[in-house]
Amino acid sequence: MVLTVDVGNTRIKAAVFEGSTVLENFVFEKNELEKKIKIILKKIQNCSDLVVASVGNVEKQAFLAFENQLKIHFLTHDDAFPFINKYATPKTLGIDRMVLAAGATLQYPKQNRLVIDAGTCITYDFIDENDHYLGGAISPGLRLRYEALHNFTARLPLLTLEKPKSYIGDSTAEAIHSGVVNGFVYEIDGFIDEYRENFLNFIIILTGGDADFLAKRLKNTIFANSNFLLESLNQTFQYKINND
Numbered sequence: 001m002v003l004t005v006d007v008g009n010t011r012i013k014a015a016v017f018e019g020s021t022v023l024e025n026f027v028f029e030k031n032e033l034e035k036k037i038k039i040i041l042k043k044i045q046n047c048s049d050l051v052v053a054s055v056g057n058v059e060k061q062a063f064l065a066f067e068n069q070l071k072i073h074f075l076t077h078d079d080a081f082p083f084i085n086k087y088a089t090p091k092t093l094g095i096d097r098m099v100l101a102a103g104a105t106l107q108y109p110k111q112n113r114l115v116i117d118a119g120t121c122i123t124y125d126f127i128d129e130n131d132h133y134l135g136g137a138i139s140p141g142l143r144l145r146y147e148a149l150h151n152f153t154a155r156l157p158l159l160t161l162e163k164p165k166s167y168i169g170d171s172t173a174e175a176i177h178s179g180v181v182n183g184f185v186y187e188i189d190g191f192i193d194e195y196r197e198n199f200l201n202f203i204i205i206l207t208g209g210d211a212d213f214l215a216k217r218l219k220n221t222i223f224a225n226s227n228f229l230l231e232s233l234n235q236t237f238q239y240k241i242n243n244d
């Protein structure tokens with residue numbers, strides 16, 4: 001069994017896989033890392049490998065305490081990935097985006113794929129049918145938008161996610177909810193439209209902490225898979241074993 005760990009910008013997500021099946025999911029905070037991994041390994045014995053993708057400030061050392069229990073694989077840019085990276089600055093491409101691109105490439109062979117990860121940031125990643133990773137976009141995620149409005153102004157309160165009543169916000173709170181939530185949805189629909197103008201066919205994979213909320217509101221019908229990053233991490237690991 002394989003324990004996959006996604007260290008995001010805000011939280012940590014983990015899942016145990018047997019082959020390609022998820023046995024159990026976990027979400028926890030960064031300061032709980034060691035404690036939680038210990039609990040997971042106690043609960044689910046015979047995990048042979050631990051695979052980590054980290055974009056947060058958690059380094060490989062944080063996992064060395066478990067070295068005598070299972071093999072630690074800390075993914076880096078030097079590992080084998082199943083696509084050709086056309087990003088102009090491949091060394092600065094986020095490892096989470098590389099893992100998402102790898103998962104899309106392996107799970108949906110020989111087609112254009114757009115991966116949208118609505119997490120702390122929204123990331124867009126496009127891998128074409130020739131398995132060329134072309135790039136995409138990075139923008140502030142839903143919660144970050146609420147926080148940025150509050151942190152960088154004098155008068156805007158810090159609000160938490162609420163469904164806007166209308167696109168015409170009739171109060172400060174409603175104006176913020178409309179700006180953040182509708183702006184978020186319009187942005188994503190707008191990007192999808194732009195891709196549609198340039199590519200005849202592509203599949204869309206929607207993931208991240210806000211994926212379910214978003215899926216219901218997009219004009220494009222897309223199903224959310226909030227586990228896509230961890231599934232991709234498991235697949236990237238299998239690919240690495242087969243190609244090392």
Ligand SMILES: Nc1ncnc2c1ncn2[C@@H]1O[C@H](COP(=O)(O)OP(=O)(O)OP(=O)(O)O)[C@@H](O)[C@H]1O
Pocket residue numbers: 007008009010011012055096118119120121141142143144161208209210
């Ligand atoms: N308990 C929570 N803590 C933080 N964000 C949450 C929580 N529950 C839902 N969310 C939503 O999830 C979004 C963050 O997504 P996610 O959890 O995927 O981010 P992350 O852990 O930082 O991962 P990544 O860095 O890969 O985006 C926020 O915009 C927020 O609206």
Ligand SMILES: CC(C)(CO)[C@@H](O)C(=O)NCCC(=O)O
Pocket residue numbers: 009055092093094095096097121123138
């Ligand atoms: C964009 C984030 C923050 C999303 O988690 C991460 O992928 C990252 O730190 N990327 C580095 C910059 C880039 O991908 O070009």
Ligand SMILES: [K+]
Pocket residue numbers: 117118119120121122123208
């Ligand atoms: K993200």
